[in-house]
Amino acid sequence: MSLLDALLRQGALRPIDHALAQSLRRLDGGGTDDRVLVAAALASSAVAQGHAGVDLARPHLVCDAAVDWPDADTWTQALRDSRWVAQPQADAASVPAPLAVEQGMLYLRRYREYERRLAAGLRRIAAAAPDGAGLDALSPLFARLFPRARDGTTADDGGQARAAALALVRSLLLVTGGPGTGKTTTITRVLLLLIAQAALAGRAPPRIALAAPTGRAAERMAESLRAASARLRASDGIDAAWCDALPDAASTLHRLLGTIPDRPVFRHDGNHPLPLDVVVVDEASMVDLPLMCKLVEAVPDGARLILLGDRDQLPSVEAGDVLAAITDAAGEGEALPAAVAQSLAPLLGDVPIAAGRGPLAGHRVQLQRGYRQSAALDLAPLADALRSGDADAAMRRLREGLAGVRFHEDVADPLAGASRDALLSSWRTLMELRDPALALQHAARLRLLTALRDGAQGANVLNQRIEDALAGPQRDPYFHGRLLLITENSYRHGLFNGDIGVCQHDAAGIPVAWFAGGSDGVRGFHPASLPAHTGAFAMTVHKAQGSEFDTVWLLLPRQDARTLSRELLYTAVTRARCELHVCASEPVLRAALARHAARVSGLAWRLR
């Protein structure tokens, strides 16, 4: 039996992956090398699993079937000999073959192009270092914003001052850090510094846009920025006119780039760049390879791009692990190249120096210290244990108890038993609310998160059961108070994968699905006109990325599953603002913490 047939028989390929291989075979009159067909099918399957391509030395990362994989060298040679596979030089555009092999990686041509164009775009932005002139004039304001900046890099602001100073002399900057490490607070101060710098030099204020991959993440970013700018306004010695120039709204990346109804391209691209001087993107770990490529190409020459994110979270659902790759290429960021350290001396004093390697060296700061202390929820010790995969510490933290954290050990069904009423009563309130904005606010109070979409513990079945309990088995599919989750991007509606809505019946009993946005703060749609959607009382951790909820119930499956990883657990628990409940067994928690949600990508080497 051929390897392709063996994979198909084991259920390791989707019909569409197999169809791609078959169409190549047919076009060749049946004579294509089986190894080329398998590679084509794997490249297609890889993208569906979030990888950019297949590492030919480690095909099991894409497909864990029990087969003997071809040896990487002979496999690569067979691919090189095939008319379906291009072998582009690094940085050269792909020739029109459906597959490309480069540096031991096999790609579908389109994804290799996204990677190449993204790397070129990031290098272009990084190379345009802003003029460091005028830093002296800014130092009084800088010292007011970061009074401990000159204490050295171990100053107890956890790196915020260094991030802000670097933003003044870098056009590409990554600010990474866990929840509450002050990413938004720092960026607000950076924007204030850029506004002040322009004012002191007699220039117009910079044109700034804030964006995030989902509507909810954009709203959260705007809320945090408004709070941070209110604090600045209240501080002594900060010019109110500078505060007035701070942005107070954020949009989705799709809206920023300008969607064109029913087309996968945007109004802004390399030929029609964004009319902006500064683009700040929050939740960058959620941005996939195609979208990051399109964003970077639309950033005009000379403009700044600042990416904020938490690299320990799950990578984007769609292909690419873009933030992790850029972070790896940029290095730790504790030390700076000598010239940069020297130019920032007026602001930071002495900074450790390191020889920068690669075009992105010294373009990243990792914020270390968490500031969001809540007496109600002491999440940090558990989040740290999960992030580092320390299963013993995680079990200890869960069992000993932390403020706001409840461990329901071995509970596999939170919709049964004592927890059922606690969950349902919050959702029943939604069925009583009449105001869509209030209902959307209430919707963010509680979420049941699960690792799986299908099966008894998957989001689909849990939603069915919750909806049955709330509105009965004969329910109206769009009953008053039902929560909806959009599962595809619709440029026509301005609704995107991950957006949450609530159904309400108007005075005439007509159902309307309400979503955040629009000039009134909410937008209503007839449910029949909505793009693909599902219920949202329970949702997968993947879909919850970029959102926070007052109370999170996390349900792990009875048995280990491939989707479980330390990144999934870390992402899930850090969605909670006030209260976290974890329903899981020790063996499944341990198995999850032993696994990484890493993605196969060639972006890091392209950026070195």
Ligand SMILES: Nc1ncnc2c1ncn2[C@@H]1O[C@H](COP(=O)(O)OP(=O)(O)OP(=O)(O)O)[C@@H](O)[C@H]1O
């Ligand atoms: N240097 C600081 N000193 C005191 N408080 C701070 C400092 N930096 C941030 N904070 C506070 O910590 C909280 C979280 O800050 P912020 O929202 O900027 O973090 P974040 O990293 O953007 O969070 P998230 O991960 O939720 O996006 C805010 O209440 C903010 O006021």
